[in-house]
Amino acid sequence: MKLENDPLAAFWMPFTANRAFKTTPRQLASAKDMHYTSDDGRQILDGTAGLWAVNAGHCRAPIVEAIQKCAAELDYAPPFQLGHPLAFELASRLATIMPEGLDRIFFTNSGSESVDTALKIALAYQRAIGQGTRTRLIGRERGYNGVGFGGISVGGIVNNRRQFGTLLTGVDHLPHTHNLEHNAFTMGRPEWGAHLADNLEAIVALHGAETIAAVIVEPMAGSTGVLVPPIGYLEKLREITRKHGIVLIFDEVITAFGRVGGTTASETLGVTPDIITMAKGLTNAAVPMGAVAVSRHIHDGVVEGGPDGIELFHGYTYSGHPLAAAAALATLDLYKSEGIFEHASSLHGYWQDAVHSLKGKRHIIDIRNMGIVAAIELAPHAGGVGKRGMQLFHKCFDNGLLVRATGDIIALSPPLILEKAHIDEIVGRIGELIETVD
Template identity: 75%
Template sequence: MASVAPNDLSSLWMPFTDNRYFKANPRLMVAAQDMHYTTAVGRRVLDGTAGLWCVNAGHGREPIVKAIQQQAAVLDYAPTFQLGHPLAFQLASRVAGIMPEGLDRIFFTNSGSESVDTALKIALAYWRAKGQGQRIRLIGRERGYHGTGFGGISVGGIVTNRRTFGTGLPGTDHLPHTHDPARNAFSKGQPAHGADFADRLEAMIALHGPDTIAAVIIEPVAGSTGVLVPPVGYLERLRAITAHHGILLIFDEVITGFGRIGAATAAERFGVTPDIICLAKGLTNAAVPMGAVAAARHVYDAIVDAPGDVPGIELFHGY
């Protein structure tokens, strides 16, 4: 394959990249098929991480390519506020059909970062609709990654993503991470020790008061700072604590969704159902930018059917 390289690399500002080094030592991918990339000098490279855990079905899938081409020829874009397309409703029904039972209200976004910020906004809107607008605290987890929106970096636990941008959202707190090599070295499958890390949530609830906390958000399997499988009983314990105190539980399944760990969702794989699930990546096999939030029926109904509200837009949010 002939070498393909732009004449000038200076215009593009690349994300999460040492730009000065890259411009001096560019690494360019020009094609992909199945499980391999092709570089600008014709070298085949195994895509061992499926892009960034997003090309779940492999590269260059002909049915996906044809679907994108066909839709662009019929309708490339129309406003999504107060207008719709039949396929969007069909897709929402199909996504709802593979979510855990009851999580059948789907809000589409353009990325995983937007899905996280959407889920956090839905949680805050839910409590306001329930007449508990004082519930504004959001709890994430150390080492957690929830994208790069201001909401996501606030509840996220990767400190380098936060230092440059100030304090982030007020009222956030963080559970301890579950990485415990002292007790779980050489574990196979779910670590036997660590369910007790979930009990730190009780201390946070005692500190802040349960009536101030809107939601807890975690990745069921942490991905960006090491693939950390949840300890046996950990997710179940988090679900029990949040349910007891009436706190919404959000699973960020942007990575784990759509078969990444052997089921449609990690919630299904581990048998623990949250109130809200964040999705992206495998939703479109990374062929087009798209994410989604799956919300429980009771969350949707509380916001859309809030008593006493003036008829009109129920959630002032969208992309």
């Protein structure tokens, strides 16, 4: 087969308007700390930590060196019936920084795999303790739980489900918590909305608790446009799930590792689920890796309660990959040695005031924030939903700022090593460019 003349043709890009991109490509060539460098040599301030992931900044030397060292010593080790020291060391480290009791770690390669793993573990646990009728899974509207068939089944982002349908049956969804009438321009967590957790009681009444295995929610829903949890909402979910013997899963692929304060949103918000999924900031995105932190009683229910042999028929070729484990250990060291979470937390107030200073700017109908995350919601254009969001995304990139567009919502989640000057630049650039959007 002849090679095509177009060097962009072969790569079918994910979550991308391929025809539009390949007409006007925007590419990144290198990165360091808070900035990317575009292929035409321009500096691009990273307002999104890549994809919510590069919390410690780009190309940090300790992480790079750890990966290089591991690649020269142990490139790969099979994880089935064998192990290697780095995976056990990393699991032990994670066990010490997860919420109390969530000290059993299962490794995956992405957030999507972490979600599917968590759902499988919940189902396996219910079966292992004699609750095999509990097969129903509860997600939430507008929830993003990855792109595996398990994740899109419990997820609630319409376009992720519409093209493929779902393979899982017996799935319900809680309502989302976004309400502009009550919560527009709230600084931090809204006071209205805790009552929406009571919808879980209605689902229990409809199907029977004996049919429900697990509930999965993002403590802060990120990819759908930063939906901040109302005060008391997660506490109610925890109370209801505990009362009915339902496993509660927090999808913390975005919120873990300092993004909203502590190591996890669970820690920051004081609500401990039974299972936490994570990825992204675990390795600072340097090597793909995900993990699932599981409470001891669920782990023991599956592992100690089963017959001899393999207790959970699940896993991945690259679970606990040596290079990923090395990257994760170096990342955790960096978070601690530089006090990155504490540094980011010290900027929460400045960040909040800065992003909310955009209130009143053209087209903006809401601003939301939590930790070092924010969303700027734009009124839809008459020409279609998402048109303004994509227009601002392109204008920002072309003017030296990377943001994330989700429909008409601009999401911000810069690396946690940012300084006040970076915040001023991000907010100032958006404030200028929003005036030029149709």
